[in-house]
Amino acid sequence: MAASGIELRGVSFGVAGKAILSNIDLHLREARIGIVGRNGSGKTSLMRVMAGLVTPSDGTVRVAGLDPARNRRAMLSAVGILFQNPDHQILFPTVGEELAFGLTQMGQSAKEARAQARHLLAEVGRTHWEGVATHTLSQGQRQYLCLLSILAMRPATLLLDEPFAALDLPSQVRLRRRLAGLGQQIITISHDPTAVAECDRVIWLEAGRVVQDGPAGDVLGAFTAEMARIGGLDADADLSG
Ligand SMILES: Nc1ncnc2c1ncn2[C@@H]1O[C@H](COP(=O)(O)OP(=O)(O)O)[C@@H](O)[C@H]1O
Numbered sequence: 321m322a323a324s325g326i327e328l329r330g331v332s333f334g335v336a337g338k339a340i341l342s343n344i345d346l347h348l349r350e351a352r353i354g355i356v357g358r359n360g361s362g363k364t365s366l367m368r369v370m371a372g373l374v375t376p377s378d379g380t381v382r383v384a385g386l387d388p389a390r391n392r393r394a395m396l397s398a399v400g401i402l403f404q405n406p407d408h409q410i411l412f413p414t415v416g417e418e419l420a421f422g423l424t425q426m427g428q429s430a431k432e433a434r435a436q437a438r439h440l441l442a443e444v445g446r447t448h449w450e451g452v453a454t455h456t457l458s459q460g461q462r463q464y465l466c467l468l469s470i471l472a473m474r475p476a477t478l479l480l481d482e483p484f485a486a487l488d489l490p491s492q493v494r495l496r497r498r499l500a501g502l503g504q505q506i507i508t509i510s511h512d513p514t515a516v517a518e519c520d521r522v523i524w525l526e527a528g529r530v531v532q533d534g535p536a537g538d539v540l541g542a543f544t545a546e547m548a549r550i551g552g553l554d555a556d557a558d559l560s561g
């Protein structure tokens with residue numbers, strides 16, 4: 321059987337001598353996985369390691385059996401990343417160009433990519449977006465454009481970093497519906513338990529380590545109780561280091 325999913329073995333990651341992730345062992349194969357933890361617990365760093373955007377200080381990462389750092393091109397169809405801030409992702413002045421770019425990266429000609437971009441917009445009822453300047457879209461719309469760009473490349477796994485954090489309630493409902501209908505593996509990172517309550521598996525990170533890993537109900541129950549306990553304290557004294 322071909323290697324599948326994302327596998328981390330003994331992964332540690334540090335910056336300037338500070339440990340950010342410590343000894344993480346995970347094999348992520350379930351269709352819907354949530355990663356929770358409070359601010360600064362290492363969620364975004366873990367996502368960057370999983371996608372091969374940064375190399376771990378120790379341990380190994382395999383995505384569909386491949387080392388992401390050495391297989392950049394294969395990673396385009398293996399993982400699609402939705403960054404928390406769409407402005408770190410959007411590169412082009414218009415929606416049509418932004419969508420077409422990923423497709424040319426996948427090997428399509430400029431003409432094919434433009435036609436495909438138009439088709440993708442038509443599929444989601446947004447043909448009128450093609451020539452729209454990306455900076456005139458709202459934050460939620462820019463995030464949706466990023467999601468469309470990623471989906472256009474048909475990656476096997478989607479890595480979503482706080483996908484609901486900047487969205488108003490109708491946009492959250494729409495995004496949840498859109499994600500629920502996708503056949504891909506989806507790994508959702510969030511500080512918010514409700515964002516991952518429907519997942520097959522939830523992993524709780526604290527200070528760069530896995531605290532708990534299991535069914536959503538069990539992990540989120542313990543996580544929510546602990547967050548309430550910490551919130552009852554005057555300050556996050558333990559985060560000062
Ligand atoms: N490039 C970096 N340089 C220094 N510290 C970093 C860097 N990236 C992350 N950190 C630190 O690592 C910790 C985890 O950050 P992050 O992964 O962004 O957490 P989360 O996404 O859970 O909020 C934080 O203490 C953050 O300040």
Ligand SMILES: [Mg+2]
Pocket residue numbers: 363364365404481
């Ligand atoms: Mg983060």
